[in-house]
């Protein structure tokens with residue numbers, strides 16, 4: 001009888017334990033489906049999403065909708081799906097074809113560490129500086145540096161010298177519609193080229209620091225390159241065999257270059273399916289205004305203010321939600337719609 005009672009107790013215990021597991025799993029699934037925390041007190045988005053640096057494209061996404069940026073981190077599978085779709089519709093192949101056109105001898109190098117991967121970008125930069133100095137057009141030019149206390153990375157589509165001797169930064173944008181973009185989309189594009197200019201100008205003016213680069217990208221200066229990267233660097237005549245040595249070399253190249261700040265910012269819009277030119281736009285560069293805007297954007301990343309979503313009552317903005325993958329579950333949109341309905345019913349009374 002005692003043995004039977006113990007067996008029954010054990011079975012009941014197991015059932016209870018499994019019951020707790022099922023409840024926990026159910027709760028987790030329902031959380032995934034509906035409620036997400038858009039901001040966390042005492043934790044900035046940089047900390048919450050483990051970001052040591054930002055890409056310039058983060059700012060462009062942010063200028064579109066900050067809530068969408070937050071959802072992108074909280075629901076990465078949906079962001080990946082959207083990125084795959086936009087890669088098709090934004091003409092990734094046109095960009096690639098252009099890059100290959102400017103660099104027909106591109107080679108594939110096997111990388112083993114994150115230092116190897118970042119080193120490839122720096123090597124590209126080291127090669128492009130003299131090419132640009134000699135008046136050649138360069139494509140996919142990496143830019144990096146600290147702006148308002150945040151480390152940024154970016155890649156400029158095209159840099160070249162105009163016939164009148166001005167250094168022009170040009171960004172290619174492809175569109176599925178054969179028309180120039182809506183001001184809301186163009187706003188992000190102008191911000192992007194403006195921030196590229198700030199980064200490029202500070203690089204050629206000698207503001208880049210070795211320690212910042214190593215610190216923000218969390219890279220080991222003494223890490224030796226993998227064998228494939230070592231032989232690639234040797235073929236190019238580079239003596240560096242560790243990441244730190246390559247950074248030192250880059251700083252020398254930048255500090256002794258005669259490159260000047262960018263004179264003109266240009267956006268080029270092409271039709272995605274035909275590749276035909278839709279039009280070009282020159283972007284005014286107002287440094288004070290741009291830096292003030294940047295401070296506002298970075299206040300979100302530092303957790304100094306709440307994220308802002310689309311103003312659903314503004315006809316110029318509201319359409320963004322209709323093309324957003326998070327529209328169905330967006331809490332910002334849901335609570336704004338409720339507010340609008342309450343306001344509407346109050347007015348009706």
Ligand code: SF4
Pocket residue numbers: 065066067068071309310320321324325326327328330331332333
């Ligand atoms: Fe932003 Fe609208 Fe998407 Fe919500 S539904 S994340 S407010 S674009």
